[in-house]
Amino acid sequence: xxxxxxxxxxxxxxxxxxxxxxxxxxxxxxxxxxxxxxxxxxxxxxxxxxxxxxxxxxxxxxxxxxxxxxxxxxxxxxxxxxxxxxxxxxxxxxxxxxxxxxxxxxxxxxxxxxxxxxxxxxxxxxxxxxxxxxxxxxxxxxxxxxxxxxxxxxxxxxxxxxxxxxxxxxxxxxxxxxxxxxxxxxxxxxxxxxxxxxxxxxxxxxxxx
Numbered sequence: 515x516x517x518x519x520x521x522x523x524x525x526x527x528x529x530x531x532x533x534x535x536x537x538x539x540x541x542x543x544x545x546x547x548x549x550x551x552x553x554x555x556x557x558x559x560x561x562x563x564x565x566x567x568x569x570x571x572x573x574x575x576x577x578x579x580x581x582x583x584x585x586x587x588x589x590x591x592x593x594x595x596x597x598x599x600x601x602x603x604x605x606x607x608x609x610x611x612x613x614x615x616x617x618x619x620x621x622x623x624x625x626x627x628x629x630x631x632x633x634x635x636x637x638x639x640x641x642x643x644x645x646x647x648x649x650x651x652x653x654x655x656x657x658x659x660x661x662x663x664x665x666x667x668x669x670x671x672x673x674x675x676x677x678x679x680x681x682x683x684x685x686x687x688x689x690x691x692x693x694x695x696x697x698x699x700x701x702x703x704x705x706x707x708x709x710x711x712x713x714x715x716x717x718x719x720x721x722x723x
Contacts, residue, residue: 536689538696540711542675542703548594548661550583555593559600567686568599574691574718575599575657578698594663595672600656601693603684606649613646653689654678657697673702677711691718 556572556579558565575597576586587593659673677697683689695717703709 535712535714536679536692536696536717537710537712538677538679538693539708540675540677540696540699540703541708542673542697542705544673544702544705546661546670547659547672547702552584552594553587553591554579554584554595554597554659555587556597556599559598562600568601570687571601571655571690571694572599574694578694578701582698582701592662594661596660596662596669598658598660601686601690602654603686603689604652606651606684609648609650611646611648648682650680650682651684652678652680653684653686653693655690655693655697657694675703694718 556575558568562568579597654676656676658671661670661672675697677693679693692713695713696711699711
């Protein structure tokens, strides 16, 4: 029980991409992805249109698309691919971590123990527990890629992906970039696979402190 509590406490301290590895669960679906070199444009969904914060993350997504071999569409020119991107964090849930607190036994108990198993000291069983409460948040990003080149037919969605992680840090500017990095790790990934992706502190242009 104590080992489990310590592992949970360690996991909760991993907050972002600054000084610790960042772990995320990533699920991806894709079909008929075009060859590298197509142009793309990034669009928000309705609830995040006009957001300056979205534009910041869109720059990170654009960098990952370029690394994957695509090209930003020229201003005023139609894009071959439309990339829709969303991000968010939930309201969190409470988690309790219980750690047993040990106390030394009495003088006479130590004397009796010493006669049985010297030179070891003796400890009484846990007399109480240290209980700490944490709020754990689920942070997530979603991304899709739609082919808009066939003007005579409805647009075809080529790629859908979601990445999420849990932790005590709900500061989106710190957690969204590593989530994006995890989503694009080994892009496009295996179709229909859900996997855990670990990205290093330099995943997002941040230097370790």
